[in-house]
Structure formats: C-alpha cells, structure tokens
Amino acid sequence: MNISLIKKLLNYISPYKKYIFLSIISGIIYIALSLLTPIIIGKGVDYIIYKDNVNFKNLSKVIGVLIAVFLISSIFQLIMTRSTNLLCNKTIKQLRMDIFEKLNKVPLKYIDSNSTGSIINTVINDIETVSDGLIQSFSQLFTGILTIVGTFIFMLTINYKIALVVFFVTPLSLFTASIIAKACYSMFSKQSEIRSELTGLIEELISNQKLVKSFNYEKDALDKFNNINKKLYSYGQKAQFYSAITNPATRFVNGIVYSSVGVFGGILVVKGAISIGNLSAFLSYANQYTKPFNEISGVITELQAAFSSLQRVFNILEEENEIEDPKNAIELENCIGYVELNNVNFSYSKAAPLIENLNLKVKPGEKIAIVGPTGSGKTTLINLLMRFYNINSGEIKIDNINIEKIKRSSVRGLFGMVLQDTFLYQGTIRDNIAYGKPSASMEEVIKAAKKAHAHDFIIKLPQGYNTVLSEDSSLSEGQKQLLSIARVMLSKPSMLILDEATSSIDTRTEIYIQKAFNELMKNKTTFIVAHRLSTIKEADLIIVMDNGKVVEQGNHKELLEKGGFYADLYNSQFEIT
Structure with missing residues (x-):
C-alpha cells in the first residue's frame, strides 16, 4: 500500500475532523456495547441451570439489559455510519x-x-x-x-x-x-x-x-x-x-x-x-x-x-499548472492592434522543431491572411498569439507590450475567435450567443444574431432564442457556425482570428456574412487562417508559411506576380486534373 x-x-x-471524531467515539461505544452482549447472554445461560431450575427473576433483568444494549448500540451505529458517509x-x-x-x-x-x-x-x-x-x-x-x-x-x-x-x-x-x-x-x-x-x-x-x-x-x-x-x-x-x-x-x-x-x-x-x-x-x-x-x-x-x-x-x-502571470501583469481590456513577433522559436517537442526565428510586424487595422500547406505552422501561430502555448524563445508584443507581461486572460479577451470546428454547449441559444458576454441584454443578442444572419432560423425554432441545444440538436453545421459568428459579433473584441469561419455556410449566406465581417473588421487587426486562397484576395498582407517559417509576404497581386511559393499554392487550387 x-x-x-x-x-x-x-x-x-x-x-472534516469533526466527522472523524464523531465516527471514532460513536464507533467505540457501538463496538463496546456489541461486545458486552455475549457476556450478558452468558450470564443468562448460567441462570438456566437445568430443567425446572431457572432463575426467571434474574433472567428477566438480563433480557431487559440486553434490549437496552441493543437499542443504544443501534443509535450509535447510526451516528457512526452517518458520520462516516458525510466524511x-x-x-x-x-x-x-x-x-x-x-x-x-x-x-x-x-x-x-x-x-x-x-x-x-x-x-x-x-x-x-x-x-x-x-x-x-x-x-x-x-x-x-x-x-x-x-x-x-x-x-x-x-x-x-x-x-x-x-x-x-x-x-x-x-x-x-x-x-x-x-x-x-x-x-x-x-x-x-x-x-x-x-x-x-x-x-x-x-x-x-x-x-x-x-x-x-x-x-x-x-x-x-x-x-x-x-x-x-x-x-x-x-x-x-x-x-x-x-x-x-x-x-x-x-x-x-x-x-x-x-x-x-x-x-x-x-x-x-x-x-x-x-x-x-x-x-x-x-x-x-x-x-x-x-x-x-x-x-x-x-x-x-x-x-x-x-x-x-x-x-x-499533481500536473504542473499553466505558468502563472507575473504579479505585476497588466490588465489590457482594449488595444490599438499593433502586433509584433521577434525571433520567435517554438516546438511542441524538442525533437521536432517547428517555428524558428519567426519575425512579423502587423499594423493596427490590417487584415493578415496566414496561408501555407498542412503542418506549416498556421494554427500554431494562432495558438502562440492566444497564449495557448508559451514560446520557447523570442517575444510577441501587442501594442509594444510583451504578451508575457499581460495577464493571460486579458490577452485572450482581446481576440474574438471563429474556428472551423464550432463549439456550442448544452444551454439555450441565447446563452450560447452570450457566452463571451453573459450580461448582454436580449436586444444585444438579437442584434448580433441579425448581423450574423442567424436570426431568421432562430425564430423558426420551437422556443426561439430559448431553445435548448444538446448533443442531438437538429441544427446544421452551417447554423451552428452562424451562432459562433454571432457570439463574436456580440463580444466586440479588439482583434479577430478567423479560421475558415464560413467553411460550412452556403455561398449566398457567405456573401452576407462577409459583409458583416467587413463591418466588424473595420479598424480591427484581423488574422485569417485561409485554406481557400480565393477568400483572402482583399487581405492587406498575406503571410505564406512553410515548415514554421515565413517564406513570403505581400498582397495577393504582388505574390502572384512574384511567381513563387504562393503563386504555386494558389494555382494548384484551380488546376484541372
């Protein structure tokens, strides 16, 4: 053992020492009384000397004592059991x-x-x-x-x-x-x-x-x-x-x-x-x-x-906790949106380096598209920006402040994320939209849902915004994604991260959503992880990643004219095989 x-x-x-004390005391009394029983019974046996020679007077007393002992021991057994269970x-x-x-x-x-x-x-x-x-x-x-x-x-x-x-x-x-x-x-x-x-x-x-x-x-x-x-x-x-x-x-x-x-x-x-x-x-x-x-x-x-x-x-x-924020960590509720990465190195495993000497400067309000083949480090970069993982070396700055000097919760609160994989929990539609802003009024929730073009299908549900979502909810993947978009629109973050945010939405609705996103992205630094390169033509800056490194930077037109890695990647999506 x-x-x-x-x-x-x-x-x-x-x-819970009081329950231990009660359990021990009542247990001792219960056991002591239980152990007295054989002696009492033994005395009763001795009063039955042989046939026609029984001391009934003393035997009656023994039976009376025996009943009292049984009753008291049962009470203390109950106390002991109750105390043990509570403990x-x-x-x-x-x-x-x-x-x-x-x-x-x-x-x-x-x-x-x-x-x-x-x-x-x-x-x-x-x-x-x-x-x-x-x-x-x-x-x-x-x-x-x-x-x-x-x-x-x-x-x-x-x-x-x-x-x-x-x-x-x-x-x-x-x-x-x-x-x-x-x-x-x-x-x-x-x-x-x-x-x-x-x-x-x-x-x-x-x-x-x-x-x-x-x-x-x-x-x-x-x-x-x-x-x-x-x-x-x-x-x-x-x-x-x-x-x-x-x-x-x-x-x-x-x-x-x-x-x-x-x-x-x-x-x-x-x-x-x-x-x-x-x-x-x-x-x-x-x-x-x-x-x-x-x-x-x-x-x-x-x-x-x-x-x-x-x-x-x-x-x-006994697992190690996430590294705690410094005592003097800054609470940053809003930011201009200036993001800088200097000589950032990161790997999930020491044996397999991923991001090496990554340098990047993003101006406030810019739309930054991150593209590259699978395993190039696109999602990893987002994980580092959100401080889901800590970098091995280098520094990441937001508004010229090292993110390690900003409270982790504060850093995450600056970003609004819409991922390809939607997350909805068991609760009402209203609660799911207000996940990042529980104090939001019903009017604010409806306004955000309308901007995300989710209002029309919500009001058609049996209980509307009070419809409870569960594992077997009949919502389509596209409808779930619209709710995720409404959630971000309600929270009004300082910066955005969009990872194929409209991948499960039909083309017509996507056009409306894109307009809503354009409104939301105004004056906000936005990182767009793109798999369909046709969706990021209007990005201010396209970062092309491969094997954890930025291999090319520029806008869509510049990168196509360059005829490099991005041009090959873009053209490969339209090749007819």
Whole structure:
C-alpha cells in the first residue's frame, strides 16, 4: 500500500475532523456495547441451570439489559455510519471540485497529449471507485479493527489461556489475506489501466461515428475493441479470482480458530475451570473476533481498486499548472492592434522543431491572411498569439507590450475567435450567443444574431432564442457556425482570428456574412487562417508559411506576380486534373 498516497488522501480528509471524531467515539461505544452482549447472554445461560431450575427473576433483568444494549448500540451505529458517509462524501466532493478546477489550470499541451476518454474516465469512474473504497474502508475496516482489539481484551478477562490459543492461530488468516492482497492489487491496477484505454477508444469511436461509417471502418474498430476487451477480461478475471478466494481462505482459517476454542474450552468446562455460560460467551467472541478478518479481506478488493484509481486522480492533480502571470501583469481590456513577433522559436517537442526565428510586424487595422500547406505552422501561430502555448524563445508584443507581461486572460479577451470546428454547449441559444458576454441584454443578442444572419432560423425554432441545444440538436453545421459568428459579433473584441469561419455556410449566406465581417473588421487587426486562397484576395498582407517559417509576404497581386511559393499554392487550387 502506497504510504505517500495515504498521506495525500489524509490531507483531503483532515478538514472534516469533526466527522472523524464523531465516527471514532460513536464507533467505540457501538463496538463496546456489541461486545458486552455475549457476556450478558452468558450470564443468562448460567441462570438456566437445568430443567425446572431457572432463575426467571434474574433472567428477566438480563433480557431487559440486553434490549437496552441493543437499542443504544443501534443509535450509535447510526451516528457512526452517518458520520462516516458525510466524511467520505465531502472528501470525494472536494476531490471532484479540485480535479475539475485542475483541468482548467493545466497547460493546453496536457489536454492535447492525453486521451479525452482517459481524462473523463479518471474524473468520473476513478473518483467513483475511490468513493466506494473510502466508504468501505472507513466503515468496515475501522469497525473491524475496533472489534478485533475489543474482543481480544474481553476474551482475556474471561480466560487468558483460550484467548492465547485464538491469538496464535489468527496470524494464519492475516498471512493468507496479505499474499492474496498483493496479487489483487497488481491485477486491479492493470484492469484500471486497460479500462481507461477502452474508455478512450469508445469515446473516440462514438464521437467520430460518421467518419467510421464513411470509411467502412466498423470491422477494424470492432477488432480494436475486441483486443482491448480481451485484455480487460483477462485482467478482470484474474482480479476477481484473487478477490473471490480471499474470503473463503480466511473463513477456513477462522473455522480452525473457532474449532480450537470449542475443543480447548470444552476441556476446561469438564475440569471446572470455566462455566458453560462463559464458554458460550467465548464462542461468541471467537466468532466476532474472526468475523472482521473476513470483512477486512473483502474490503481489500475495494481498497486495491480504490488506490489504483486514487493514483490516477493524483497524477492529474499533481500536473504542473499553466505558468502563472507575473504579479505585476497588466490588465489590457482594449488595444490599438499593433502586433509584433521577434525571433520567435517554438516546438511542441524538442525533437521536432517547428517555428524558428519567426519575425512579423502587423499594423493596427490590417487584415493578415496566414496561408501555407498542412503542418506549416498556421494554427500554431494562432495558438502562440492566444497564449495557448508559451514560446520557447523570442517575444510577441501587442501594442509594444510583451504578451508575457499581460495577464493571460486579458490577452485572450482581446481576440474574438471563429474556428472551423464550432463549439456550442448544452444551454439555450441565447446563452450560447452570450457566452463571451453573459450580461448582454436580449436586444444585444438579437442584434448580433441579425448581423450574423442567424436570426431568421432562430425564430423558426420551437422556443426561439430559448431553445435548448444538446448533443442531438437538429441544427446544421452551417447554423451552428452562424451562432459562433454571432457570439463574436456580440463580444466586440479588439482583434479577430478567423479560421475558415464560413467553411460550412452556403455561398449566398457567405456573401452576407462577409459583409458583416467587413463591418466588424473595420479598424480591427484581423488574422485569417485561409485554406481557400480565393477568400483572402482583399487581405492587406498575406503571410505564406512553410515548415514554421515565413517564406513570403505581400498582397495577393504582388505574390502572384512574384511567381513563387504562393503563386504555386494558389494555382494548384484551380488546376484541372
């Protein structure tokens, strides 16, 4: 068991000390009263001397005391269970909050380099597994240990010789359980890893079903699924096997303990060293003493799975955060739009350099088109401007201020982005348009929708602007993109980034949208990532990128006349093959 992992978990549990205190106190009282029961019953047995010789007066008192003990112990058991559940649920709630908050703080590089399905699996399934393990451990493990210690003390007070027999035979149960527990942990760890891999594959296949079907990839997808599923079955079967034999193995050892008490106690009764009532109490204690070992061995399975999951949870929680803004970072709400890149170097991996010594000067209000073949660095440049990634060296300036001296949120607030891939979340159309400006009035939202030519289709929906969007919304890709454009038009940013912003819109609507964009882009520095070169003829400056470098700069006419890389790229889009 990982000690450092337990310490980390205790840091989450420590704020809820009152529940720990309540659980311990009520647990001690509950166990103490439960352990008194066999003695009380033993006294009752001794009052039944033989047929027609029963001390009913004292037996009645014993029954009365027994009922009171049952009632009080039940109350304290309820308090203990309630306190334990509150402790566990509050701890898990905090873990969930922290891991979700962490995912908003980690660099975008972490999200990009890890499977979405794997992250979702950790946030939901792994934390749920930790929750089950915690509740099991705090209830059964805690009460089990108290029962073992308390029972042994009570047995010593009745007859230390029989108590020692129990004490020396019991380690066999612990030894058996510990061997099985190690094998259990190993299998459950592997099972959790494969389950995470399977979750990632399923998420990938479901979210890309159109692609899977269009390429007739169903058989290959099924083969991939079956391969991972076989591994999961194999590890799961082994984990369950070790888990299943834990309880029978310990029960076998416990049976030996119980038999030893019965035989040895019987001999002492014959010799007159112990009464039948006391032997009866001792047999009950022997049963109570061994029972927690069975429960604890059963809990071990839950604990192994919980610690495997907990490790993955802390792996995310201990990821490095995005580099914090300097304490004296500037809050820049508006800007003129002067952008400068000086000797910028960047790579996603040290082994594969991408952008090297990139220099660029953009004047306020200019429309800058960024073109180039796939992998040339177009999207990477946008990521650097938005500070989704930090440059390796050089500097990027906005209005002659290094962006590393401006708050990251402020830098991102200066740009309005419309991407080729639309993002809409589950909520009303009104809320989606007002995503960047939640305080916007309904009139402002409608005005932005009209500018984006989205108003006409919105009012035809059943609830208009109050229509709730979900995964199965019947909106077309073009309609979704119009909503994304309306969102930017509402936020009125200082600068714009357009990445094939009209790619899913019909030609007629695109003409209207382009007019709206022209209005929006007035006096605003705009970066246009272009794949269709025919759409950027009017750009003030076209930056041609290849292998992370600017290979050509100029307007459309100049670059065509030059007959270089851009001219080849432009003409290739109109070649008839």
